[in-house]
Amino acid sequence: MKTFYLREIAHARAGDKGDTNNIGVIAYAPEYYPIILDQVTPERVQAHFKDLVKGPITRYLLPRVNAINLVMERALGGGVTRSLSLDPHGKSYSALILTMRVSVPDEIAARLDRQGRTVLDA
Amino acid sequence: MADTAGKRTRVLRIGAGASYAGDRVDPATDLAARGSLDYLVYETLAERTIALAQLERLKDPKAGYNELLDDRFYAALPHCRKNGTRIVTNMGAANPRGAAARTAEIIRELALEPMRVGTVLGDDVMEYCLRNRDRLEVMETGVPFASLEGEIVSANAYLGADVIVEALARGADIILTGRVGDCSLFLAPMIHEFGWRMDDWDLLGKGQTGADMVECGANVSGAFFADPGYKDVPDLANLGYPLLEVEADGTIIVTKLEGTGGLINRATCAEQMIYEIHDPANYITPDVVVDFTGVSLEEAGPNRVRITGGRGKPRPERLKVSVGIKQGWIGEGEITYAGLGCVERAKLAEQIVRERLGIGGVDLEELRVDYIGLNSLHGAASLPPAAPPYEVRLRFAGRAKKKRDAVKLVNEVETLVGKGPCSSSLPRKYVREVLAIYSCLIPRAAVRTEVIVEKVGK
Numbered sequence: 225m226k227t228f229y230l231r232e233i234a235h236a237r238a239g240d241k242g243d244t245n246n247i248g249v250i251a252y253a254p255e256y257y258p259i260i261l262d263q264v265t266p267e268r269v270q271a272h273f274k275d276l277v278k279g280p281i282t283r284y285l286l287p288r289v290n291a292i293n294l295v296m297e298r299a300l301g302g303g304v305t306r307s308l309s310l311d312p313h314g315k316s317y318s319a320l321i322l323t324m325r326v327s328v329p330d331e332i333a334a335r336l337d338r339q340g341r342t343v344l345d346a
Numbered sequence: 347m348a349d350t351a352g353k354r355t356r357v358l359r360i361g362a363g364a365s366y367a368g369d370r371v372d373p374a375t376d377l378a379a380r381g382s383l384d385y386l387v388y389e390t391l392a393e394r395t396i397a398l399a400q401l402e403r404l405k406d407p408k409a410g411y412n413e414l415l416d417d418r419f420y421a422a423l424p425h426c427r428k429n430g431t432r433i434v435t436n437m438g439a440a441n442p443r444g445a446a447a448r449t450a451e452i453i454r455e456l457a458l459e460p461m462r463v464g465t466v467l468g469d470d471v472m473e474y475c476l477r478n479r480d481r482l483e484v485m486e487t488g489v490p491f492a493s494l495e496g497e498i499v500s501a502n503a504y505l506g507a508d509v510i511v512e513a514l515a516r517g518a519d520i521i522l523t524g525r526v527g528d529c530s531l532f533l534a535p536m537i538h539e540f541g542w543r544m545d546d547w548d549l550l551g552k553g554q555t556g557a558d559m560v561e562c563g564a565n566v567s568g569a570f571f572a573d574p575g576y577k578d579v580p581d582l583a584n585l586g587y588p589l590l591e592v593e594a595d596g597t598i599i600v601t602k603l604e605g606t607g608g609l610i611n612r613a614t615c616a617e618q619m620i621y622e623i624h625d626p627a628n629y630i631t632p633d634v635v636v637d638f639t640g641v642s643l644e645e646a647g648p649n650r651v652r653i654t655g656g657r658g659k660p661r662p663e664r665l666k667v668s669v670g671i672k673q674g675w676i677g678e679g680e681i682t683y684a685g686l687g688c689v690e691r692a693k694l695a696e697q698i699v700r701e702r703l704g705i706g707g708v709d710l711e712e713l714r715v716d717y718i719g720l721n722s723l724h725g726a727a728s729l730p731p732a733a734p735p736y737e738v739r740l741r742f743a744g745r746a747k748k749k750r751d752a753v754k755l756v757n758e759v760e761t762l763v764g765k766g767p768c769s770s771s772l773p774r775k776y777v778r779e780v781l782a783i784y785s786c787l788i789p790r791a792a793v794r795t796e797v798i799v800e801k802v803g804k
Contacts, residue, residue: 236617237621272727274725275726289642306745
C-alpha cells in the first residue's frame with residue numbers, strides 16, 4: 225500500500241443550504257471507488273475538517289456514478305447569510321477534502337505513478 | 347405560436363440561459379440565436395436575491411426585479427420571437443408585475459410581432475408569515491421564528507411547475523415569476539409539451555433529474571470544474587451554456603452548442619447531480635421528491651451525456667419558504683504585510699486591534715480574524731505552509747447589532763496604517779447590513795397563486 229492525496233483518485237464539488245454543506249466526492253475510475261468507500265468515512269472526514277464542522281456528518285452512496293455525498297451540518301459559520309467567513313458557502317471545502325490521505329493498493333499506485341502523481345510519505 | 351399542449355412527440359429543446367442574478371448575457375443570446383430552442387430558461391434567484399430585491403422595491407416601487415432584464419431581453423427577444431422560442435424566468439424576483447410591465451415596454455420598443463406575457467404571482471407569503479410568526483419554526487433547527495431577533499423583510503414560498511404550466515396553457519410566450527423551485531422552471535415546459543400527468547411521479551422524477559443538471563447553468567458544461575492537470579476544460583472564456591434534449595418518455599440528453607467552450611461529460615454531470623443535494627434518494631422539489639440513486643450517465647458523443655434512471659415519489663405536503671430578516675451589521679477591514687517578518691507584524695497588528703476594541707468598548711456579537719495566504723478558508727484544517735509566506739493579508743470581520751460598532755471595528759483596522767506595525771499596504775474597509783435567510787415550511791393551502799397573461803405588441 226502507498227499513500228496519496230485523495231485528489232489523485234477523486235474529484236469533488238461542494239455546495240450549501242443554510243448552515244449545511246454537502247460535498248460530492250466522485251472516483252475518477254470505478255476501481256478507485258472502494259478506496260473512497262473504505263477510507264472517506266464520516267469519522268475520518270470529521271477529524272479532517274477539525275472545528276469547521278460542528279454538527280454530524282452523514283454519508284450517502286451513489287454507486288452508479290462511483291460517488292459519495294457527504295452532508296455536513298452546522299458547517300457554515302451559522303449560515304451562509306450571517307457567516308463572517310470569506311467562503312460563506314463552503315464551496316472551497318471541495319479542495320479541503322481532496323487533501324485527505326488515502327492508502328492505495330500497489331497496482332493502483334503504479335498506475336498513479338505512471339500518471340506522474342506524487343506518493344506521500346506513509 | 348400555436349399551443350401544442352400534450353401532443354408533442356419530437357424532442358423538446360430547453361436552454362439554460364442564466365444561473366444567478368448577475369450571470370453573463372451573451373451565452374443565452376447565443377442559445378436563442380443558434381440553439382433551435384423551444385424554450386429558454388433564465389434562473390436568477392439565489393437564496394438571498396429576493397430579500398435584497400425586496401429592499402430595492404421598498405425604495406422604488408418599480409424596481410425589485412432582475413437588474414439585467416433589459417440587457418437579456420433586448421438581446422434575446424428578437425431571436426426568440428423569430429424562432430418561436432418561449433421564455434420561462436424567475437427574473438421577476440420581488441416584483442414580477444414590474445418585470446412584466448418592463449418586458450411589455452421592451453417588446454413595443456423592439457417593434458416585435460405580438461407576444462403574450464405571463465406573470466406568476468403568489469410566492470410572496472409575507473403576510474401569512476407575519477401573522478403566524480409564533481407558530482413557524484426554522485426548518486433545519488426547529489428554533490421558533492418568534493425567538494429570532496430582527497425585522498422580517500421578505501417571505502417567499504417556492505412555487506412549483508403547476509403555475510407555469512397554467513401560464514403556458516394560456517398561451518404565454520414569456521413567463522415572469524418570483525420564487526419558484528429552480529428545477530420547476532425547466533420541468534414546466536416538459537409537463538406542458540408532453541402532457542405528463544402531475545402525479546406520474548417517475549416521469550416527473552426523470553424530468554427533474556434533467557432539470558437538476560442545468561438549473562445551475564454552465565456548472566454542468568465546465569464552469570466551476572477546471573483544475574489544471576487534473577480536470578482540464580477548453581476555452582473557458584467562451585463557455586457554452588447547456589441545453590436539454592428531452593424525449594416524451596423522460597430520456598434526456600444534456601449538451602451545448604457547437605463552437606462554444608467548456609466541457610460536458612460524465613464527470614461534469616456527476617458533480618452537478620450531487621451539487622447542493624442531501625439525501626440523493628429524497629431530493630425534495632415542490633413537484634416531486636426525486637430519487638437520483640438509479641441515475642446512469644452515458645456519454646453519447648462529444649459534449650453529449652444521456653441521463654436515464656431518474657425516479658420520483660409523491661410531492662411534499664408543505665412548501666418551503668425563504669424568510670429574509672435584518673440581523674445587524676458586518677464590518678470587514680483588511681491590510682497586507684509583506685517581506686521578512688510579515689506574519690509577525692500581522693500578529694502584532696491583530697493584538698493592537700483586539701486591545702483597541704476593548705478600550706473603545708466596541709460591542710461585537712462575533713469577531714473573526716483571518717490570515718489570508720495562510721489559512722483563511724480552512725483554519726486549523728489547512729495544510730501547513732512549506733515556507734514562511736512572503737506576504738500575508740490580515741482580515742478582521744465582525745458582526746454587531748448596531749451599525750456604529752461595525753464602523754468602529756473597521757476604523758480601528760484603518761488606523762493600523764499609521765499607528766500599527768511598519769511596512770503595510772493601504773487598508774480597505776467595508777460595512778454592510780446583514781440580511782439573514784431562514785427557511786420554514788408552510789401548508790400549500792396558505793399559498794394563493796395567480797397567473798396573468800396579456801397580449802403585447804402591434
